[in-house]
Amino acid sequence: MMQDRKTFVAWLQAAPMMLVFSVFFLLPLLLVTIVSAWDYNEYEMIPAFSLRGYGDTFEGCIADLPNLCTILKTYLKTLKLCLLTWSLTLLIGFTVAYFLAFHVRSKTWQIVLTLLCTIPFWTSNVIRMIAWIPLLGRNGLVNRGLEGVGLIRQPLEWLLFSEFSVVLALVHLFTFFMVVPIFNSMIRIDKRLIEAAYDAGATGWQTLVNVVIPLAKPGIVIGSIFVITIVMGDFVTIGVMGGQQIASAGKIIETRLNALQFPAAAANAVILLGITILIISALTRIVDVRKEL
Amino acid sequence: MNEKRSRSFYLLAAFFTAYVLFLYGPMFAIYILSFQGPDGGLTFPMNGVSLVWFGKVFSGSGIVDIAAAFRRSLQLGLVVMVLTVVLSVSAGLAFRRSFRGATLLFYVAIASLIMPSIITSLGIALEFRLLDDFIIKSGAADWTTAMGLFTSGLGAHLTWTLPFGLLIMFAIFNRFDSRLEEAARDLGATPWQTFRHVVLPIILPSVVGIGLFGFTLSWDELARSSQTIGPVNTLPLDLQGLTTTVTKPDIYALGTLTSAVSFLVIFLALVVILVLQARQRRHGSDAGKGLV
Numbered sequence: 001m002m003q004d005r006k007t008f009v010a011w012l013q014a015a016p017m018m019l020v021f022s023v024f025f026l027l028p029l030l031l032v033t034i035v036s037a038w039d040y041n042e043y044e045m046i047p048a049f050s051l052r053g054y055g056d057t058f059e060g061c062i063a064d065l066p067n068l069c070t071i072l073k074t075y076l077k078t079l080k081l082c083l084l085t086w087s088l089t090l091l092i093g094f095t096v097a098y099f100l101a102f103h104v105r106s107k108t109w110q111i112v113l114t115l116l117c118t119i120p121f122w123t124s125n126v127i128r129m130i131a132w133i134p135l136l137g138r139n140g141l142v143n144r145g146l147e148g149v150g151l152i153r154q155p156l157e158w159l160l161f162s163e164f165s166v167v168l169a170l171v172h173l174f175t176f177f178m179v180v181p182i183f184n185s186m187i188r189i190d191k192r193l194i195e196a197a198y199d200a201g202a203t204g205w206q207t208l209v210n211v212v213i214p215l216a217k218p219g220i221v222i223g224s225i226f227v228i229t230i231v232m233g234d235f236v237t238i239g240v241m242g243g244q245q246i247a248s249a250g251k252i253i254e255t256r257l258n259a260l261q262f263p264a265a266a267a268n269a270v271i272l273l274g275i276t277i278l279i280i281s282a283l284t285r286i287v288d289v290r291k292e293l
Numbered sequence: 294m295n296e297k298r299s300r301s302f303y304l305l306a307a308f309f310t311a312y313v314l315f316l317y318g319p320m321f322a323i324y325i326l327s328f329q330g331p332d333g334g335l336t337f338p339m340n341g342v343s344l345v346w347f348g349k350v351f352s353g354s355g356i357v358d359i360a361a362a363f364r365r366s367l368q369l370g371l372v373v374m375v376l377t378v379v380l381s382v383s384a385g386l387a388f389r390r391s392f393r394g395a396t397l398l399f400y401v402a403i404a405s406l407i408m409p410s411i412i413t414s415l416g417i418a419l420e421f422r423l424l425d426d427f428i429i430k431s432g433a434a435d436w437t438t439a440m441g442l443f444t445s446g447l448g449a450h451l452t453w454t455l456p457f458g459l460l461i462m463f464a465i466f467n468r469f470d471s472r473l474e475e476a477a478r479d480l481g482a483t484p485w486q487t488f489r490h491v492v493l494p495i496i497l498p499s500v501v502g503i504g505l506f507g508f509t510l511s512w513d514e515l516a517r518s519s520q521t522i523g524p525v526n527t528l529p530l531d532l533q534g535l536t537t538t539v540t541k542p543d544i545y546a547l548g549t550l551t552s553a554v555s556f557l558v559i560f561l562a563l564v565v566i567l568v569l570q571a572r573q574r575r576h577g578s579d580a581g582k583g584l585v
Contacts, residue, residue, distance in 0.1 A: 016384070103302050257418065
């Protein structure tokens with residue numbers, strides 16, 4: 001009786017949050033799936049079964065063979081940007097986390113240095129993006145500097161509004177999402193294991209590959225999930241840093257939405273969601289994420 | 294580990310320093326450039342020093358009504374902050390017991406956290422669009438939309454802030470000593486008294502942290518706002534709009550201003566957290582001070 005009351009109270013306490021997620025997350029997702037199979041015209045969506053949204057998305061894909069159609073090219077481009085960003089954030093994030101976890105010895109310094117990395121995270125993403133303009137622009141610091149030392153005659157055009165600047169901004173914005181989970185995993189590693197490895201004659205590199213990386217794997221996976229889901233759905237960074245010239249999976253959805261073609265936007269969202277889930281489930285096979293939280 | 298600093302320490306320290314410079318360099322560039330003189334452009338070198346561009350931001354400079362967007366973002370951020378704190382603490386307490394749907398709620402929160410923002414944004418826009426269509430069909434001919442800052446916009450922001458709040462609550466209760474509650478119960482406190490006088494004072498500094506997260510995540514939120522905010526814009530949306538049209542440093546001034554608000558809020562939250570912790574230490578333990 002008492003136990004029943006307690007679980008009922010717990011249920012009541014959780015109910016408001018559940019309600020918010022139901023109304024603003026689960027129901028919308030369900031509607032996206034349903035509407036993706038609706039018909040539409042220039043003015044409105046029509047609640048009748050149709051695969052026009054998907055058909056329009058893959059328009060010309062078979063006729064264009066063996067060349068790639070627009071949608072496939074866009075997804076390949078998105079995957080490429082995602083892969084580049086992921087590998088760079090992983091490399092940088094791992095190294096930074098390793099330094100903080102194993103080489104910074106005092107707790108106070110660990111907190112201070114972690115805070116130092118956190119502060120930029122509190123500034124709006126758009127501001128952190130436009131911050132690259134005075135550095136990378138035609139007359140930016142980099143071009144001026146390179147011209148000054150005589151390395152180039154013409155300003156480098158590919159520095160800004162290019163794939164280069166997109167990846168640079170994404171790495172700048174999201175490496176921190178890699179640092180935190182990897183650091184969390186590393187801090188839990190028993191230091192005696194590393195001493196044991198050294199005592200058994202392992203080199204630093206061997207210790208890193210055979211002891212540290214396997215034990216830090218949960219953090220690596222969680223960080224990777226964050227970065228990959230963000231980049232796959234991103235349309236803001238790619239829009240601003242690509243000078244609105246680079247197409248991406250998220251950008252397609254935004255364009256369709258702005259044209260009020262809801263079923264087509266929804267169809268693209270379902271495709272994007274499917275691909276993202278595939279990547280995540282492949283990653284979570286490596287490690288049981290729930291256990292690590 | 295070796296007692297002496299090894300060569301790899303210095304290499305890694307250099308790497309870390311480079312990373313920090315990479316993080317801060319561009320931001321400082323725009324903070325400095327927002328103080329350009331009236332004839333200055335978007336790049337270095339500085340052409341005089343002035344506050345002209347900050348004035349332009351506040352006078353509106355004819356592009357968008359920044360002051361109004363500023364106010365809207367601030368209001369929304371505060372509402373999101375309060376709701377995030379209340380709902381997260383409440384759900385955090387629930388997760389200390391097992392209840393029906395606990396696993397489901399956990400996975401939904403994680404899914405909401407990692408769902409590409411554009412999909413959540415699209416879903417909410419779609420939901421309200423269908424709702425509007427339904428209301429109009431039901432006979433309200435002059436109905437415009439149910440979308441707005443405090444309906445669809447608020448919901449979209451909560452799908453982003455609540456998972457963070459819940460995860461922080463997990464971290465708090467992982468190190469919470471439940472014997473303190475047992476002691477309160479043994480002394481005859483009701484559940485509410487136990488929460489009000491024992492649990493809340495202990496977790497309060499971290500709860501302020503949740504509020505801080507809630508406000509700043511909402512204040513800077515862009516992707517989820519893009520389709521769900523309705524007819525008016527928040528500050529980040531205006532800022533994004535300006536990136537394609539503006540060629541003057543007023544956009545940097547705007548950036549400096551919004552960053553200043555973020556930092557001010559963080560600073561205030563840190564002060565509150567430190568004060569609370571100091572009070573906890575003063576009142577926390579009377580061990581060794583008693584008569585017996």
